[in-house]
Amino acid sequence: MSPIFYLLAALTLAGGLAAVLLKHLVHSALAVTVAFAGLALLFLQLDAQFAGFAQILVYIGAVAILIVFAILLTHGSELPKGGVFSHTWFLGLVIAAGVFAVLGWAVLASVSAVPQSNIVPSVTVHDIGIALVGRYVLPLEIVALLLTAATIGAVIVAMHEKERAR
Amino acid sequence: MTGMSTPLAGYLLVAALLFAIGLGGALVRRNAILVLIGIELMLNAANLNLIAFWRYGPHPEALTGMMFAIFSIAVAAAEAAVGLGLVIAIYRHTNTAELDKIDRMKG
Numbered sequence: 001m002s003p004i005f006y007l008l009a010a011l012t013l014a015g016g017l018a019a020v021l022l023k024h025l026v027h028s029a030l031a032v033t034v035a036f037a038g039l040a041l042l043f044l045q046l047d048a049q050f051a052g053f054a055q056i057l058v059y060i061g062a063v064a065i066l067i068v069f070a071i072l073l074t075h076g077s078e079l080p081k082g083g084v085f086s087h088t089w090f091l092g093l094v095i096a097a098g099v100f101a102v103l104g105w106a107v108l109a110s111v112s113a114v115p116q117s118n119i120v121p122s123v124t125v126h127d128i129g130i131a132l133v134g135r136y137v138l139p140l141e142i143v144a145l146l147l148t149a150a151t152i153g154a155v156i157v158a159m160h161e162k163e164r165a166r
Numbered sequence: 167m168t169g170m171s172t173p174l175a176g177y178l179l180v181a182a183l184l185f186a187i188g189l190g191g192a193l194v195r196r197n198a199i200l201v202l203i204g205i206e207l208m209l210n211a212a213n214l215n216l217i218a219f220w221r222y223g224p225h226p227e228a229l230t231g232m233m234f235a236i237f238s239i240a241v242a243a244a245e246a247a248v249g250l251g252l253v254i255a256i257y258r259h260t261n262t263a264e265l266d267k268i269d270r271m272k273g
Contacts, residue, residue: 020187020190116172
């Protein structure tokens with residue numbers, strides 16, 4: 001394992017942890033952006049350049065901005081009176097720790113079985129484009145339809161009954 | 167630590183930890199937007215698994231894992247748009263984004 005991996009993993013996990021724990025929602029949005037950036041760098045470290053740059057474009061460019069807009073539109077920057085954690089926070093913590101224990105145990109118990117081939121894949125954007133319009137053309141069309149429907153649906157849901165709002 | 171000797175196991179552990187952080191965030195926070203952030207973290211952890219298995223699997227030239235991750239990123243973007251639109255719609259109706267105050271269906 002290279003030291004770069006440890007650095008990027010620490011950056012990603014610190015960003016995720018800060019996003020979940022920070023009180024102010026705007027700070028959380030910034031922290032989750034750091035986590036997204038760390039993940040994009042991990043993708044680049046894994047020789048998946050296209051996925052890494054797609055991650056930067058989609059998550060840092062679009063999802064983070066959407067989250068900030070939603071926070072501002074719902075006055076989420078004001079601290080709630082009853083605290084930021086729900087009253088069942090301990091149960092949630094136990095469930096999350098249990099899930100991590102099971103996943104970690106599954107990974108560590110199957111270390112000898114995981115594939116370790118170290119062929120460095122040389123995948124160009126050209127190959128990905130050919131695959132997208134060849135073997136994966138049906139999923140591509142479905143995703144295009146889904147994105148169109150989701151965009152229109154999000155606008156309709158968010159605009160709903162504006163004139164009747166009290 | 168024996169698990170960190172193979173690179174794939176390291177990536178899988180990081181993804182598992184990130185998934186647990188996202189799940190914890192979705193379960194312990196009161197604000198609906200924070201719950202959506204937690205869900206995004208979980209989706210990203212799954213993507214990291216897909217890419218890591220693609221990279222260290224026997225046939226990376228088949229592109230399957232990376233394509234799965236790319237489509238997953240697109241679906242996650244659609245999910246974020248609809249989810250945040252729903253949060254804004256709920257805020258318009260109830261004037262709050264705190265999930266424990268939205269209990270109209272409670273008998």
